[in-house]
Amino acid sequence: MVFICLLLFAALLPCLGHSASINVGIVNGTEAEPHSRPYMVSLQENGKHECGGFLVSENFVMSAAHCWKNGVNLTVVIGAHDLDNYNYFRIPVKFYHVYPGYRRLKNDIMLLQLEKPVQRSRTVEWIAIPKTNKDVEANTICSVAGWGKIAFEGPYSSRLLEADVSVIETETCKRDWGNYFSESNMMCAGSGRGFCQGDSGGPLVCNNIAVGIVSFFENGNCDKPTVPNVYAKISQFLPWIKEIINDLQ
Structure with a gap:
């Protein structure tokens, strides 16, 4: 049997018969060619990359539900290629829409509603x-x-x-x-x-x-x-x- 464990913000959750890593x-x-994927975002906690995500509209980012724990404030970084470069924008999350049926590995999807709409540019676009x-x-x-x-x-x-x-x-x-x-x-x-x-x-x-x-x-x-x-x-x-x-x- 293959063992996989679900990782949430680098914390190992109890192993399942099959487990998954978050x-x-x-x-x-x-x-990647710099800014060839302008929809990509970095979800960060206290300035540290935790998960990926992607713009699906001017107001929403889609990501995995396991990337957020209740009570944690994530920041959405848009327009980035090199996270060490700091040539990007940070937008707070207004609301976390986690799919109602999310349970560990099941229905692993959420929408992050941004504090303000993003503007299309060479480095920012939704998919x-x-x-x-x-x-x-x-x-x-x-x-x-x-x-x-x-x-x-x-x-x-x-x-x-x-x-x-x-x-x-x-x-x-x-x-x-x-x-x-x-x-x-x-x-x-x-x-x-x-x-x-x-x-x-x-x-x-x-x-x-x-x-x-x-x-x-x-x-x-x-x-x-x-x-x-x-x-x-x-x-x-x-x-x-x-x-x-x-x-x-």
Whole structure:
């Protein structure tokens, strides 16, 4: 049995038969072209990177629900490439919309309502999400990016890294993850590249559309995983997403 543990802000939660890591860095990836992913944001606590996220409108960032603990104030950093450069903007979070059905690995999605709308620029832009509840075909080449660790025992990356990953068949995900995988609201991808601690909440991007949210991976083994990385499937949550965003309009 593969053991994975859910990591929340670097704190290890009790292990499950399969466990997942929160605060998941890009492994076997390369540095992204600066500002080629202007939708990417860094979620920070007290000036320290904790998770990734991505702009889906001028007022909202999407991320993984496990990236926030009640009572913690996160700051959204937009327009960044090198977090050590400080050439970016910080925006406080006005409200945390956690999906009502979130339970550890399940329904791992939240929307962060920003204190003020962001302005489009060369370094700041939001990304499209699916319009219908349609699955991405297996073997589709997608990409993932983040400022997380480059190896499980390695350092965090100050510069945005990216990697191409291949969508894995649902049957393979179910076989490898068992009861921890939900066919209806999860998807997985792999190919020897993927995420690690600190990448949680970032988007899985296929054909310029954010289709998944970095959720969990095999505990202690993001370097050479034996099972695929798992993402929350955004299309499954469209009614809830539209309700939250439209209520602000």
